[in-house]
Amino acid sequence: MSREHNKTPEEQLDPSRRRFLNTAAVAGLAGASMSVGLSACNQDSKPASAAPAAAAGHADAAHEGQNPHLKPGELDTYYGFWSGGHTGDFRVLGMPSGRELHRVPCFVPDALVGWGITNESKAVMGTKADGSLKYTVADTHHTHASYKDGNYDGRYAWINDKINSRIARIRLDYFICDKITELPNVQGFHGIFPDKRDPVDPAINYTTRVFCGAEFHVPLPNDGRDLESPEKYRSLFSCVDAETMEVRWQMLIDGNCDLVATSYDGKLAATNQYNTEGGYHYEGMMSAERDACLFVNIARVEEAVKAGKTTTIGTSKVPVVDGTRAANPDPKSALVGYVSVPKNPHGVNATPDAKYFICAGKLSPTGTVIELAKVLDWFDGKLDDIDKAIVAEVELGLGPLHTAFDGRGNAYTTLFLDSQIVKWNVDAAIRFHAGDKSAQYVVDRLDVTYQPGHVNASQSETRFADGKWLAVGCKFSKDRFLPVGPLHAETEQLVDISGEKMKLVADHPVRPEPHDFIIFKRDLLRPKQVYDMNEFPLAVKDQKEAGVFRDGKKVTVRIASLAPAFEPREFKIKVGDEVTIILTNLDKVEDLTHGFAIPKYNVNFIVNPQETKSVTFKADKPGVFWCYCTHFCHALHLEMRSRMIVEA
Ligand code: RUQ
Ligand code: CUA
Ligand code: CA
16 A cells, blocks of 8 residues: 555645645636646646556556457447537447447537427427527536436436526437426526435335526526625526426525535435625635535425415516525424535535435535435434534545545545546545544545546446446546647546556547536436337328428428438429428338438438428528438438429
């Protein structure tokens, strides 16, 4: 064992870097100077604690490690769901190879699929009165999937849009977005987390709610009032129904929300808060030494909603309960409890043994461990001070952000400023905190490149964390890939965590800029490769059902595709017509997708096997327009066309 492990945690931090935290690092984290933040990863400022033995690429002598490389034709053993950041998308990766398999369009238009072009996708995305899309930008951060018995059940995934406060649901049978909900009276919607079972009904051992945190304070309602009175701005915590996707309730809170986690018993939802000060400049948001992690008692909130102890805000009909400190003085009836956590915490994560929540300190070099049973004791009136639920608060390194788990009692926390992952043992941290100063909770450190944000491990957010693979999303790649101009790819790094020491095994460039992700076993999903035609009420079920159907100026053109032809092969419409094209792909063969593009009419979309889609447009240009198949489908793919004749 290296000398590092015999140091007290105090000694594990290089003193010069601790001074750095108190001054420039804080400015760097606050965004005032990213170059200051980055200087933390320069070689010459590496702390002694990043001992060479713990550095990247040094294999554990006793441990051979796992091979992430697949032979041609070999399949990955895990799925990864990745957020795309402000590309607005939801990405599907195969793991451990890191190969990107799919992007599921949800919030923003997608030219490949025709998302935002077809009527069906526009109905999901939401349109304005003139039929144009309500929003075309999004910023996806957090993606999580539905649970049953503490593991993913393969029904749904959800992802947030921070810009426009929307939550999208992805159906995991077809990997399509089927619903998007906009949260009322919320800005900066950031963390999401599904519940893992019902807090009251033990028969409901699966996800029925998704909790949503809102980061920014705004006037309530935000209709022009209180513009210059930031002390009146507020933030809400929201609960969305997993099935209907309607907002069930919202809760007015003190401070703000950032990320969200839920307990395995279904009783609590947690959200970390970095702006308990209600600051409206970064200095104000970091003036206090401690902020909080808020614990919501789900059963009590839903009782209060049922009992009508609610208000509404502005034009929204969503019931709002009062979760402020002032409205919840008695723990035995409180809807929420606020646990004090050091300075601008980021990230709250539930351990796979279901016992603890861990908050990372961000502006404090610490990780805080909060014991679930003690929080519940406080709600029962058996613990006088909710802060006594904190069972460890230990130093980890500079800029701790997110934490993953291996199912063997270890946590892996990203250190943004140190450009490291620190592996630490939760039980040892608790012993250390309780006074056993010989407890060595830091197990290993790994340098990553550079400035890691999110981290996750295989099955980490389930009861079945398997401690095999860990991925880390590094915010900067700098010199890791061939230069492509000023905009750099980001680095997703793959780490083998099956041994005592972490082992960096691969770098992947990713298009900016993913945030959170989950990694889980491939057999938890059973996607279908061919659609069920009954999903589509408009389906053109047979080539004989194809043709042009006119109702005054409204024209419906029903088209069927069967490689290598569209039926009808030609159709006539008139300038001034409102044209709806309905296209069904009659091919049943897996992977036989057709496209349908109409030149000069700005139309292109695809239909997968047995799928139906429609588009509506105004015929405003006379002429001949070859509607052609854009998706390579057949040896006669280029010949696969239908002639649209628009008469003057
Ligand atoms: S938050 S690092 Cu949404 Cu950490 Cu991305
Ligand atoms: Cu049909 Cu290409
Ligand atoms: Ca703060």
